[in-house]
Amino acid sequence: MKGLDLSPQAPLIVLFTDFGLEGPYTGQVKAALWRIAPIVPVIDLFADAPAQRPREAAYLLAAYVDAMPAGSVFLCVVDPTVGSERPAVAARIDGRWFVGPGNGLFEPLLRRASTARTFFIHSGPEPVSASFHGRDLFAPAAAHLAKGGDVGECGLVEGKIPRFLDWPDDLPVIVYVDVYGNLMTGLRACIIPDDAVLVVAGRRLVRARTFSDVPLGAAFWYENANGLAEVAVNRGRADRLFERGVGDEVQIISAKS
Amino acid sequence: MKGLDLSPQAPLIVLFTDFGLEGPYTGQVKAALWRIAPIVPVIDLFADAPAQRPREAAYLLAAYVDAMPAGSVFLCVVDPTVGSERPAVAARIDGRWFVGPGNGLFEPLLRRASTARTFFIHSGPEPVSASFHGRDLFAPAAAHLAKGGDVGECGLVEGKIPRFLDWPDDLPVIVYVDVYGNLMTGLRACIIPDDAVLVVAGRRLVRARTFSDVPLGAAFWYENANGLAEVAVNRGRADRLFERGVGDEVQIISAKS
Amino acid sequence: MKGLDLSPQAPLIVLFTDFGLEGPYTGQVKAALWRIAPIVPVIDLFADAPAQRPREAAYLLAAYVDAMPAGSVFLCVVDPTVGSERPAVAARIDGRWFVGPGNGLFEPLLRRASTARTFFIHSGPEPVSASFHGRDLFAPAAAHLAKGGDVGECGLVEGKIPRFLDWPDDLPVIVYVDVYGNLMTGLRACIIPDDAVLVVAGRRLVRARTFSDVPLGAAFWYENANGLAEVAVNRGRADRLFERGVGDEVQIISAKS
Numbered sequence: 011m012k013g014l015d016l017s018p019q020a021p022l023i024v025l026f027t028d029f030g031l032e033g034p035y036t037g038q039v040k041a042a043l044w045r046i047a048p049i050v051p052v053i054d055l056f057a058d059a060p061a062q063r064p065r066e067a068a069y070l071l072a073a074y075v076d077a078m079p080a081g082s083v084f085l086c087v088v089d090p091t092v093g094s095e096r097p098a099v100a101a102r103i104d105g106r107w108f109v110g111p112g113n114g115l116f117e118p119l120l121r122r123a124s125t126a127r128t129f130f131i132h133s134g135p136e137p138v139s140a141s142f143h144g145r146d147l148f149a150p151a152a153a154h155l156a157k158g159g160d161v162g163e164c165g166l167v168e169g170k171i172p173r174f175l176d177w178p179d180d181l182p183v184i185v186y187v188d189v190y191g192n193l194m195t196g197l198r199a200c201i202i203p204d205d206a207v208l209v210v211a212g213r214r215l216v217r218a219r220t221f222s223d224v225p226l227g228a229a230f231w232y233e234n235a236n237g238l239a240e241v242a243v244n245r246g247r248a249d250r251l252f253e254r255g256v257g258d259e260v261q262i263i264s265a266k267s
Numbered sequence: 268m269k270g271l272d273l274s275p276q277a278p279l280i281v282l283f284t285d286f287g288l289e290g291p292y293t294g295q296v297k298a299a300l301w302r303i304a305p306i307v308p309v310i311d312l313f314a315d316a317p318a319q320r321p322r323e324a325a326y327l328l329a330a331y332v333d334a335m336p337a338g339s340v341f342l343c344v345v346d347p348t349v350g351s352e353r354p355a356v357a358a359r360i361d362g363r364w365f366v367g368p369g370n371g372l373f374e375p376l377l378r379r380a381s382t383a384r385t386f387f388i389h390s391g392p393e394p395v396s397a398s399f400h401g402r403d404l405f406a407p408a409a410a411h412l413a414k415g416g417d418v419g420e421c422g423l424v425e426g427k428i429p430r431f432l433d434w435p436d437d438l439p440v441i442v443y444v445d446v447y448g449n450l451m452t453g454l455r456a457c458i459i460p461d462d463a464v465l466v467v468a469g470r471r472l473v474r475a476r477t478f479s480d481v482p483l484g485a486a487f488w489y490e491n492a493n494g495l496a497e498v499a500v501n502r503g504r505a506d507r508l509f510e511r512g513v514g515d516e517v518q519i520i521s522a523k524s
Numbered sequence: 525m526k527g528l529d530l531s532p533q534a535p536l537i538v539l540f541t542d543f544g545l546e547g548p549y550t551g552q553v554k555a556a557l558w559r560i561a562p563i564v565p566v567i568d569l570f571a572d573a574p575a576q577r578p579r580e581a582a583y584l585l586a587a588y589v590d591a592m593p594a595g596s597v598f599l600c601v602v603d604p605t606v607g608s609e610r611p612a613v614a615a616r617i618d619g620r621w622f623v624g625p626g627n628g629l630f631e632p633l634l635r636r637a638s639t640a641r642t643f644f645i646h647s648g649p650e651p652v653s654a655s656f657h658g659r660d661l662f663a664p665a666a667a668h669l670a671k672g673g674d675v676g677e678c679g680l681v682e683g684k685i686p687r688f689l690d691w692p693d694d695l696p697v698i699v700y701v702d703v704y705g706n707l708m709t710g711l712r713a714c715i716i717p718d719d720a721v722l723v724v725a726g727r728r729l730v731r732a733r734t735f736s737d738v739p740l741g742a743a744f745w746y747e748n749a750n751g752l753a754e755v756a757v758n759r760g761r762a763d764r765l766f767e768r769g770v771g772d773e774v775q776i777i778s779a780k781s
Contacts, residue, residue, distance in 0.1 A: 220654035
């Protein structure tokens with residue numbers, strides 16, 4: 011397809027799903043990828059993306075894309091309405107491919123893109139189960155793209171995929187609680203003014219550079235290693251201290267107010 | 268060994284264990300596989316097979332075999348009596364290899380096989396720990412088989428392994444609870460009559476095609492993406508609604524009764 | 525660097541971290557390793573090393589090194605004071621490389637080494653985040669070492685790293701609770717006299733060879749498959765029976781006392 015900078019082979023396939031760590035889901039997706047693209051390595055980025063919450067997942071995904079090599083193919087599945095009429099889509103955004111459900115998962119990426127083209131995925135000759143599009147539809151498409159197949163061979167047809175234009179550019183909501191109890195927000199730290207504080211559960215938090223810059227047990231927010239504003243407690247757990255989790259709101263307010 | 272269709276090299280080694288996701292068990296097994304078969308990729312299918320329950324694990328395993336490529340070698344460890352006199356076994360079933368304890372784990376597969384040959388595994392020159400046969404005995408055998416070694420080199424001697432002929436062809440028991448709270452049974456959906464209902468915790472459940480075909484919050488059963496009858500709740504958790512888990516029974520009854 | 529037996533390429537990179545299984549940490553480390561050493565396989569040994577406890581983690585790590593191939597590069601991150609002034613270090617110990625924070629994580633290994641050389645790691649031209657040295661500092665160093673780079677290219681400068689000489693040779697403390705509820709201690713079984721008993725939570729435990737050598741439900745200790753004294757219950761959970769976990773003490777006493 012002319013004008014589309016398909017690389018000869020993707021360096022990596024990156025998995026971003028809410029499959030959870032347990033169970034047979036990720037393994038079957040990897041076997042499906044292997045059948046088509048056996049020599050492209052697969053990296054597990056998130057298997058615990060916000061479960062069944064495409065909006066929160068979308069802002070989380072957007073923050074982690076740059077940590078993966080240029081040319082990577084992202085296979086993304088947070089898909090509470092699998093089996094319904096939501097379309098299967100793909101997007102070529104700034105040199106990377108994204109494959110998954112058309113439910114807003116790529117909205118912040120499209121919003122921030124320098125170059126983007128969007129596609130619908132049509133299933134191939136193999137049967138597609140009603141409940142596991144990750145294995146039967148998205149994985150084959152991602153694997154063909156990773157091999158450098160042209161978009162037609164990959165089952166892609168260019169078109170305007172659903173957009174979610176009422177979503178904000180940054181999401182003032184907790185989008186992930188990590189293993190240490192830190193609360194990642196959908197806010198890029200770079201958009202928060204220096205003279206602002208972050209409010210979580212009614213508590214005003216000031217910005218720090220990192221954990222060791224605040225006293226033991228102190229709560230603060232900082233720019234995490236992927237650019238998101240993240241709420242943390244030095245040697246403690248912010249999720250327990252604030253009793254907040256994925257989907258809960260945060261606020262940015264002026265430090266003077 | 269004549270008559271045995273050993274492929275030159277297995278495409279994949281597939282792990283099916285109850286090691287759990289945590290801890291050093293799977294990593295050490297992978298290092299043991301790597302020593303012998305460094306270029307055969309390893310896929311984690313289940314690390315959370317029914318813990319210490321070979322019977323439930325056996326019906327779960329049988330449903331997931333077809334999702335893996337022909338010629339794959341399955342390394343299976345659900346082995347509550349490791350260190351006792353239960354034998355170490357291998358089976359060549361319809362073109363795939365299965366390696367593990369002789370405690371019934373391969374019984375449904377043998378029952379449903381078109382072609383099957385069974386073997387005992389004898390340990391090689393390396394010392395075998397009393398508690399970690401997965402690493403010290405099964406992994407080396409699986410790796411040698413994956414490399415296409417002949418059965419003698421792999422420590423295999425053909426013989427009649429223990430059979431569990433009192434087990435049913437399909438198991439009306441919950442064999443797995445997935446990350447979404449869905450209850451997988453040991454029943455293949457294809458053996459359940461159209462006019463039957465599934466009874467779980469005293470509740471009669473009708474069949475649906477998939478989640479989006481029932482109202483939000485409704486319980487139902489459906490044929491999952493691997494052919495098992497699975498109990499689910501649209502946007503909810505069946506494990507919590509029914510307070511049932513691995514080992515609990517289900518019933519198939521006529522819808523007219 | 526003369527005198528240093530750098531292998532041309534490491535067979536494996538081994539991950540030993542407290543990142544947890546969830547979240548984007550291990551995936552980003554693997555992508556960072558892949559950028560520099562794409563063809564060296566990576567094995568996940570522990571992602572759940574004792575969280576933020578370098579001392580317990582150190583004795584656990586030491587027991588698992590021999591299960592990995594000679595020449596492996598260990599990337600080790602248990603690093604509660606990341607961002608502070610603790611140095612980044614590497615050690616060449618008996619033919620393997622260890623990379624991580626200079627907080628004692630390699631102390632038992634150094635104590636037991638036949639040959640050891642130690643190094644400080646200096647960051648390269650890429651920016652290093654304040655909170656994720658695993659990805660930005662340790663992974664690049666480990667990957668360069670795995671490729672067989674010389675120590676200068678890898679950012680290493682030989683020097684005396686911090687030692688923790690007040691730590692014991694074996695640690696009479698629980699260092700890991702596994703998925704089965706078994707309590708691993710920091711004690712090598714080989715240092716415990718035959719006529720000794722292990723005391724946990726006030727209960728005296730005798731030694732057994734393995735699970736099937738004691739009655740159902742009985743508590744005992746045994747030499748686990750990596751040489752550590754481990755407390756277990758046949759078909760039960762020692763963590764629940766004794767209500768003990770990581771950091772809790774055990775005692776070795778004479779059976780006659």
